[in-house]
Amino acid sequence: RKEVEQDPGPFNVPEGATVAFNCTYSNSASQSFFWYRQDCRKEPKLLMSVYSSGNEDGRFTAQLNRASQYISLLIRDSKLSDSATYLCVVNSGGNQGGKLIFGQGTELSVKP
Amino acid sequence: EPEVTQTPSHQVTQMGQEVILRCVPISNHLYFYWYRQILGQKVEFLVSFYNNEISEKSEIFDDQFSVERPDGSNFTLKIRSTKLEDSAMYFCASSGQQTRGYTFGSGTRLTVV
Numbered sequence: 001r002k003e004v005e006q007d008p009g010p011f012n013v014p015e016g017a018t019v020a021f022n023c024t025y026s027n028s029a030s031q032s033f034f035w036y037r038q039d040c041r042k043e044p045k046l047l048m049s050v051y052s053s054g055n056e057d058g059r060f061t062a063q064l065n066r067a068s069q070y071i072s073l074l075i076r077d078s079k080l081s082d083s084a085t086y087l088c089v090v091n092s093g094g095n096q097g098g099k100l101i102f103g104q105g106t107e108l109s110v111k112p
Numbered sequence: 113e114p115e116v117t118q119t120p121s122h123q124v125t126q127m128g129q130e131v132i133l134r135c136v137p138i139s140n141h142l143y144f145y146w147y148r149q150i151l152g153q154k155v156e157f158l159v160s161f162y163n164n165e166i167s168e169k170s171e172i173f174d175d176q177f178s179v180e181r182p183d184g185s186n187f188t189l190k191i192r193s194t195k196l197e198d199s200a201m202y203f204c205a206s207s208g209q210q211t212r213g214y215t216f217g218s219g220t221r222l223t224v225v
Binding site: 098 | 145155160168201216218
């Protein structure tokens with residue numbers, strides 16, 4: 001099983017659509033979880049951290065289910081500028097300098 | 113907003129040559145990292161560095177690789193004898209606290225010919 005696995009994509013949606021990304025992780029000891037966004041040939045940029053209680057930032061909502069080892073990201077009212085690759089990222093554990101494990105990414109293309 | 117700065121943005125080198133990739137992490141951060149991304153593939157962890165020593169490294173980070181923090185601001189990745197398969201985007205990152213998101217630099221695109 002891959003350490004972090006995401007929907008294969010790509011997702012092609014019209015402006016204004018709601019789109020959901022799913023992710024699973026294999027290491028039950030993982031302690032922190034993130035969604036990053038990566039534009040073509042650019043660095044990953046933190047979109048939001050993901051907490052067990054669920055959290056929302058404007059049009060973006062992230063959920064974490066530790067029992068199922070499942071993470072999700074919902075984007076409402078999608079904009080053209082949301083087009084990017086969305087990376088599910090898990091911090092591997094509790095040691096200092098814990099490494100981030102990246103999923104392979106799900107590409108989103110928002111069309112007019 | 114504080115940034116992680118990487119230089120150069122693009123480096124072309126001949127196979128077998130040594131390269132040094134440079135990074136200036138965010139000044140009050142304590143943890144430093146190198147990641148790489150081969151074109152079309154996922155971002156992969158190489159090494160983490162804390163308190164002037166390597167805290168973890170991946171299988172990719174073999175004897176050809178080394179890291180150094182030569183002064184209070186720079187953090188470097190050296191590849192001693194580059195191979196064609198080292199061609200990738202190399203990202204430096206830093207963090208202040210483990211549970212917060214890391215800040216990535218804009219990357220160095222390394223092309224080995």
